[in-house]
Amino acid sequence: MENSMYRSKAFKAYVTGFLLSLIFTLIAWGIVNRHVTNGHHLYSHLFINILVLSLAILQLVVQLIFFLHLGREKKPRWNLQALLAAVGIIIILVVGSIWIMNNLNYSMMNMVPSQEDRPF
Amino acid sequence: MTKVSPMHKEIDKETATSLLGFWVYMMTDCILFASLFAVFIVLKNNTAGGSNGAELFSLPFVLMQTLILLTSSFTSGLAMLAAQRSRIKDTFIWLGATGILGASFLALEINEFTKLDHSGSSWRTSGFLSSYFTLVGTHGLHITVGLLWLAGILFYIYKKGLNETSVKRLTMFSIFWHFLDVVWIFIFSVVYLLGVN
Numbered sequence: 295m296e297n298s299m300y301r302s303k304a305f306k307a308y309v310t311g312f313l314l315s316l317i318f319t320l321i322a323w324g325i326v327n328r329h330v331t332n333g334h335h336l337y338s339h340l341f342i343n344i345l346v347l348s349l350a351i352l353q354l355v356v357q358l359i360f361f362l363h364l365g366r367e368k369k370p371r372w373n374l375q376a377l378l379a380a381v382g383i384i385i386i387l388v389v390g391s392i393w394i395m396n397n398l399n400y401s402m403m404n405m406v407p408s409q410e411d412r413p414f
Numbered sequence: 415m416t417k418v419s420p421m422h423k424e425i426d427k428e429t430a431t432s433l434l435g436f437w438v439y440m441m442t443d444c445i446l447f448a449s450l451f452a453v454f455i456v457l458k459n460n461t462a463g464g465s466n467g468a469e470l471f472s473l474p475f476v477l478m479q480t481l482i483l484l485t486s487s488f489t490s491g492l493a494m495l496a497a498q499r500s501r502i503k504d505t506f507i508w509l510g511a512t513g514i515l516g517a518s519f520l521a522l523e524i525n526e527f528t529k530l531d532h533s534g535s536s537w538r539t540s541g542f543l544s545s546y547f548t549l550v551g552t553h554g555l556h557i558t559v560g561l562l563w564l565a566g567i568l569f570y571i572y573k574k575g576l577n578e579t580s581v582k583r584l585t586m587f588s589i590f591w592h593f594l595d596v597v598w599i600f601i602f603s604v605v606y607l608l609g610v611n
């Protein structure tokens with residue numbers, strides 16, 4: 295009974311989550327560090343973007359499962375439903391903002407200088 | 415009730431409802447951070463002739479911050495496990511570790527902010543730096559509030575011991591702290607790693 299905490303399933307889940315998070319963090323950091331110290335020529339910009347974002351999302355999933363126990367929730371899984379609603383809003387917010395602002399930047403590029411001064 | 419402590423029982427309905435309510439609050443907090451991320455991504459190239467991320471950020475420094483916060487997230491989870499099993503000594507040890515690591519993280523962040531400000535890169539300098547200080551500063555503010563909350567919980571457990579209320583508060587705190595780490599992973603990736611790239 296005395297040592298039950300450090301032998302429990304929940305404890306092992308925390309250790310697993312911690313180690314996986316550590317690995318993902320170090321991979322992302324190591325690759326970017328190598329890329330920067332080699333004068334930014336080692337990998338393409340797109341590759342780094344995709345890699346770093348994928349590792350961040352992987353780590354999010356790992357922490358949700360092992361630290362926040364989302365997988366062990368019983369039906370009707372209210373926590374998961376709230377999370378999915380939030381993820382939906384976040385994607386619309388972030389992707390929508392980037393999309394619209396890039397579009398505005400693009401439209402502004404084709405303006406003649408006199409048009410920029412006019413408020414309307 | 416001889417061998418199994420009351421904490422091993424299914425948490426009662428009222429506690430479950432409070433925890434779900436706190437979870438929903440946490441989701442709205444994530445949406446707040448998402449809007450700050452959107453602002454940062456939109457403004458990150460608007461440096462107004464000043465320094466950009468590649469010139470300002472130090473990779474080893476931010477890795478240290480990240481590892482400290484990740485470890486404190488881990489220890490806050492262990493504190494919750496210990497509390498649920500009525501192990502008061504372990505609860506204090508892990509909560510204390512969480513507090514010390516959280517405070518070190520905050521100290522590093524304040525140090526970075528003052529350095530940036532003194533080197534002529536304040537929040538007034540450019541759109542990039544305004545959005546950077548707002549995003550990272552909001553996270554730091556959450557950490558500060560979390561540390562005060564942690565101190566309150568430690569004091570409560572010291573006074574009243576591990577009852578149902580203290581375990582509930584500790585569980586909420588641990589959810590809060592885990593989410594701050596999740597938000598930091600994205601700050602680490604989007605602001606720092608992609609910023610120096």
